[in-house]
Amino acid sequence: MYWTRSLQRSDLENGNVFAHGSTRLNLAPADLTAFVDPVDAALMFGFRALTAGDDFDKSFAVWMATLRRRADNDAIVESMQRIFPALVDDKSLEHLLAGIATHARELGYEKVWMAAALFKEPLLAPALKVTTEALGQPLIVVPTSGMAALTLAPRRTVSPEEARQRALAQLAAELQKADALKHDRYWDHGRGNVQAWVSIAHGVAQQWLHAVAPAPGEPAEAYLARVAGHVRQARGKGPPEDNESWFDGAIDEAVRIISGAAA
Secondary structure (H helix, E strand, O other): OEEEEEOOHHHEEOOOEEEEOOEEEEOOHHHHHHHHOOOOOEEEEEEEOOOOOOOHHHOEEEEEEEEEEEEOOEEEEOOEEEOOHHHOOHHHHHHHHHHHHHHHHHOOOOEEEEOHHHHHOOOHHHHHHHHHHHHOOOEEEEOOOOEEEEEOOOOOOOOHHHHHHHHHHHHHHHHHHHHHHOOOOOOEEOOEEHHHHHHHHHHHHHHHHHHOOOOOOOOHHHHHHHHHHHHHOOOOOOOOOOOOOHHHHHHHHHHHHHHOOOO
16 A cells, blocks of 8 residues: 655656656656766655555655765655645655665665754654664664664675566566456456556566576676666557556566565
8 A cells, every 4th residue: 555666767757757647746857866867866755545455556656755875875865745745644654764764775875864854744753763663773863963864774685596586476476466367357348458468567577587697796786777677668568558558557566576676
């Protein structure tokens, strides 16, 4: 019911529009330059589905936060805002913070600082408590500045082959789910079976993982990014009957699975 994603340039329409479901967000070019393009920064979105059982495509973007390098191995979140205030709840912020912590650790950071201004958000303090308990690491608080930092546990190094097998296993689970759903008459009607298109997309991602092997000495993250780039190029190449972008949505999900398999 909750998801967190870091925005990529490939996610945008017309260079600055993030379209998700019925939502279209116009993003400032300066934010894209500062937080999307650098490899050590991120523009993070938190999503929430309104109905239990709804998938990511039916969710709403309810939070947006920035992440950048503060100094050395420390990152900082300086901006965190509600996109749809009426849809925000405590769990959505907890998931956003967990996603920020995970992404920061993937980027090699050891701490994530929260700027003092963020604590005007009434849900932040209780969400930080939940996040620190999940991390199993203490929250660093600096009373003089009003800042606080999440301490990230060291990440275990994953080999490229282990990461590939993780991604293949997760994609196989998604493909199996889509294959089961496509036999349901609910999905098999009209112009075609949308779950069959989802299944095809995950199959494309599996084919690339099988076809592209890690290079000697290549880190798992670099290998996964390389494969994800190939898979991402399949966007827009789904069945012509798919005018609701089920194929492209499944490609995006497959890219997310592959990119995160080393975490």
